[in-house]
Amino acid sequence: MFTGIIEATGRIKAIQRQSTGARIEIDTQSLDMSDVQLGDSIATNGICLTVVSFTNASFVADVSIETLERTGFGNYQTGQRVNLEKAMLATSRFGGHIVSGHVDGIATITAITERGNAWEYWLQVDDSLKGYIAEKGSVTIDGISLTVNSVDDDKFRLTIVPHTRAETIIETYTLGQEVNLEVDVVARYVERLLQCQKQGTTDSGVSESLLRKSGFIKA
Incomplete structure (x- = not known):
């Protein structure tokens, strides 16, 4: 289980695509890998991945066909930045909300507006997912725990404060970009x-x- 509080951003070091799925290597950059063991879970852009090998600066995981079809992983490229969070400990501070790392689908960014010291992002989801989005409820976008500030049919608005934007990959988002969505x-x-x-x-x-x-x- 995760909390949606991003610990670091990394980069995709390599992707080996196969007919049975893919194997991905992540350069973890500033993520502390000192306590990671084989079989541990690391959320990568909100997707729970199982570590099959690792060093002090990277880890390798297998990605299933289901994950490739259900998330943005099918279009990811080498060098792309990703959000990283290790699975929480029973003794960890619960700073976000309950995040399983099981992505429900894709949301598309339809508007980005700077407002005061924050940024407002509007996202659109398929009709099959809009019923799960509630005003002042929680969603996970690329692994980030966020609060829904308003809902308009199949669109919803997120307000991103400077710290969140600086510590995650949100600052790279552009209009029309697709992101991983996990509902509450x-x-x-x-x-x-x-x-x-x-x-x-x-x-x-x-x-x-x-x-x-x-x-x-x-x-």
Whole structure:
């Protein structure tokens, strides 16, 4: 599990594409690798990757066909910068929100505006994902835990403060760029519970009326 608080940015050192997926090597740059072991998880642009080999300055991971099809990895190139976060420890400070490293799909940047000391980014998602985006809720963009400040149908707005922009790859974003999106994991499970309840396969006690009464669903 991750928190969405980026520890460092790295660069893609090599990509070996195969019919069964790909193998990727990441130059970790300032990421502390002293406690990394084989089999550890490192979120790379929000994608949970398993370390299959490493040095004090890089790691190698395998990327499945599912990941290549579901995320931006299918279009990544050697030299490209990526956000990095090691899996959190039970003793770690929980600074962001619950991030699984399982990307749900792609969001496209449609507008970038400087406002005061911050930047506002509007992003668009497929209709299949827009129901998971809630005002003042959390999303993960390329591994970064961010707050949704407003929603307009299939578009949503993020406000990026200078520190976040400087410490991540957000400063490189351009109009039309596609980024990895992970929705709040709680929304996934609530939806599944409601689906099963409607189908009569479970009785979780969770209902639309309960969620509405508790303020999780707006009238």
